[in-house]
Amino acid sequence: MRSLTPRQFSSYCLAVDSAVRSNAVVVPLRPVSAPEVTKRVAIVDGALACIAAKGLRLTTVDDVARASGMSRATLYRTIPGGREAIIQATVETEVARFFSALAVAMGAANTLEAALVDGITSSARWLSNSPALTTLLEVEPWVIMQHVSFGQMDRALALAVDFTGPFFGRWLEPAQAARAADWAVRIVTSYLSNPSDTIDLTDPIQVRDLLRQFVLPGVHALQERNRS
Amino acid sequence: MGQVPDTREQITAAGYACIARFGPTRTSVEDVAQAAGVSRATMYRYFPGGRAELIDAVVTWEYRRFFLALYEALRGAETLEEVMERGLMVAHQAIEEHEVLQMILRTEPEILEPALSAEGQPTRELVAEFLTPYLERHELRPGIEVDAAADFLARMVLSYMGSPGQWNLDDPIQVAELVEVELLSGIMPISS
Numbered sequence: 374m375r376s377l378t379p380r381q382f383s384s385y386c387l388a389v390d391s392a393v394r395s396n397a398v399v400v401p402l403r404p405v406s407a408p409e410v411t412k413r414v415a416i417v418d419g420a421l422a423c424i425a426a427k428g429l430r431l432t433t434v435d436d437v438a439r440a441s442g443m444s445r446a447t448l449y450r451t452i453p454g455g456r457e458a459i460i461q462a463t464v465e466t467e468v469a470r471f472f473s474a475l476a477v478a479m480g481a482a483n484t485l486e487a488a489l490v491d492g493i494t495s496s497a498r499w500l501s502n503s504p505a506l507t508t509l510l511e512v513e514p515w516v517i518m519q520h521v522s523f524g525q526m527d528r529a530l531a532l533a534v535d536f537t538g539p540f541f542g543r544w545l546e547p548a549q550a551a552r553a554a555d556w557a558v559r560i561v562t563s564y565l566s567n568p569s570d571t572i573d574l575t576d577p578i579q580v581r582d583l584l585r586q587f588v589l590p591g592v593h594a595l596q597e598r599n600r601s
Numbered sequence: 602m603g604q605v606p607d608t609r610e611q612i613t614a615a616g617y618a619c620i621a622r623f624g625p626t627r628t629s630v631e632d633v634a635q636a637a638g639v640s641r642a643t644m645y646r647y648f649p650g651g652r653a654e655l656i657d658a659v660v661t662w663e664y665r666r667f668f669l670a671l672y673e674a675l676r677g678a679e680t681l682e683e684v685m686e687r688g689l690m691v692a693h694q695a696i697e698e699h700e701v702l703q704m705i706l707r708t709e710p711e712i713l714e715p716a717l718s719a720e721g722q723p724t725r726e727l728v729a730e731f732l733t734p735y736l737e738r739h740e741l742r743p744g745i746e747v748d749a750a751a752d753f754l755a756r757m758v759l760s761y762m763g764s765p766g767q768w769n770l771d772d773p774i775q776v777a778e779l780v781e782v783e784l785l786s787g788i789m790p791i792s793s
Contacts, residue, residue, distance in 0.1 A: 515714040522717060523696075523706055526764035534767070555766050556783055563756040567721045571749075586745060587753045591786035 412451045413462065415441045420463040425504035428512040434459065467503070472536050474499050479537065485544040485596075486589060489557055490581045492537060496561045497574035521562045533558040549595040556588060609647045609658075612637045616659040621701045625656060625709045660716040663701070668724060671695065672731060681735040681789075685758070685780045686773070692762040693770035728755035742790050750788050757784055 419441025423432040434456050438448045452458050478495030482488035500506060509516050520529050534554040541550035560583075564574045572579050615637035619628045630652050634644045648655045674691050678684035696702065705713060729751035736747045736754075761768065761779065769775050 514718060515711045518714055518717065519710060521764075522710075522713070523763050527766050530764065530766040551767060552783070559757065559760040563760055567725055567756070569752065571752075583753075586749070587787040589787070590742075591782040594782060594786050 409451060412443065412447065414466075415443065416448055416452055416459060417463045417466045419443075420459055421467070421505045424463075425508050428508055429460070429516055430513060467505070471496075471499055475537070476540075479540040482540075485541065485553075485592065486581070486584065488540055488544070489553070489584055489588065489592070490577055492540070493557055493561055493580050493584075494575060494577045497565060497580075500561075500565055501575060518566070521566060526562070529562075530555055530558055545592075545596060546599055549592075549599070552595065553592055556591075560588070608639065608643065610662075612639060612644065612647055612655070613658050613662045616655050617663055617701070620656070620659060620705075625705055625712055628652075628656070630655065656712050657715045660705075660713055661720065664716050664720055664724075667695065667699070668727060672727075675731070678735075681732075681739045682777075682780060682785065684732065684735050685754070685784055686776050688758060689762055689770055689776050689780070690773070692758070693765060696763060725752070725755045725759060728758060736788070740790050741788055745788055754784060754788070 416437060419439075420432065420437045422440045423436045434445065434448065437459055438445045441448070443451075448459075449455070452462055454461075475492060475495055478491040479488050482491050506517065519525050534551050537554040537557065538547065538550045541553045544550075545553060561574065564572060572583055574580060612633060616628070616633045619632045619636055623632065630644060631641065633655060634641050637644075644655075645651065648658065671688070671692055675684055675688050678687055729748075732751045732754055733747060736750050741747070741750065761770070768779055770779075
């Protein structure tokens with residue numbers, strides 16, 4: 374993990390953003406034309422609509438073809454590998470979209486507190502506004518929960534820490550930025566998987582108050598240690 | 602007063618013994634009925650949903666036993682720091698050394714889902730309730746409310762104990778650092 378200067382940081386945001394726009398994350402091994410990228414996005418969005426309507430298990434390739442307005446043949450040509458490849462492309466694209474939204478929110482922050490508050494609020498909003506995710510949590514929760522339980526959660530943490538660590542690196546040493554990122558990810562997963570009666574993670578004022586009470590004193594203690 | 606173990610409990614305990622021995626995939630309703638010494642008819646009277654309901658009851662039963670054992674192991678802790686540090690270490694070790702849990706995580710982790718979902722909130726409340734007297738006894742930073750602090754600590758402890766991420770919870774020095782900074786720095790008064 375590295376720490377970024379503001380300049381490196383803005384090019385990083387642009388790179389993530391353009392990666393998502395061009396769908397580089399799901400790019401196949403051969404060069405693709407612009408219409409093909411558009412088709413991939415249409416398929417992914419079709420798959421998301423199907424998952425939002427009836428969950429993952431009941432979603433078939435035919436459903437996705439219908440929802441994306443494409444023939445089965447075009448669908449197989451655009452994303453070879455059948456149902457599994459379509460689901461993988463969908464997951465990868467959604468993860469890239471999530472991190473892209475997070476990069477935009479955290480990139481606009483001018484203070485460490487704002488980076489934490491905006492990162493957490495933006496994550497919570499994005500996740501709770503996803504119709505596909507909402508349906509999955511209702512009808513097939515294990516599809517999601519397995520990634521935030523026991524050893525699998527360690528992997529999700531590592532991914533999220535790798536991504537968000539550099540943003541905190543503007544204010545913290547790399548090892549401490551990783552700690553702050555790990556901490557923030559746990560707050561998001563805890564409040565989303567186990568909602569609170571009193572704290573709404575999509576509300577920046579409530580998140581700010583929560584962090585000022587329980588998190589920022591620790592983050593500032595880490596910063597102080599650096600200085601001394 | 603002595604209590605006659607009820608049939609449901611007896612079947613659940615037998616179910617746990619079978620899963621521990623054969624694994625969840627190879628445990629049948631017949632195996633459990635035989636181990637519990639009850640008929641298939643009795644079995645279905647207590648678990649009309651069959652195998653799935655039985656397995657779920659077994660997971661929930663062991664899940665609660667796990668937290669009760671933890672509760673007992675930590676009751677002697679004196680200070681807030683001590684209960685947090687010992688709690689994280691004991692809980693993490695208990696998870697790592699729980700052979701049946703580790704086997705399920707390797708083979709059929711999805712059977713944990715109903716219990717994890719249903720028990721999530723009660724467990725958080727149980728942990729928060731356990732921590733409350735420690736918080737009440739302790740001088741807290743001005744503006745910190747006991748209930749809010751207990752809820753926050755319970756969430757964090759439950760997160761770290763199952764998935765330590767970059768922390769080594771077998772190392773007392775790391776655990777002390779985690780407790781001091783991530784868990785208690787906003788709660789403890791600023792030391793002079």
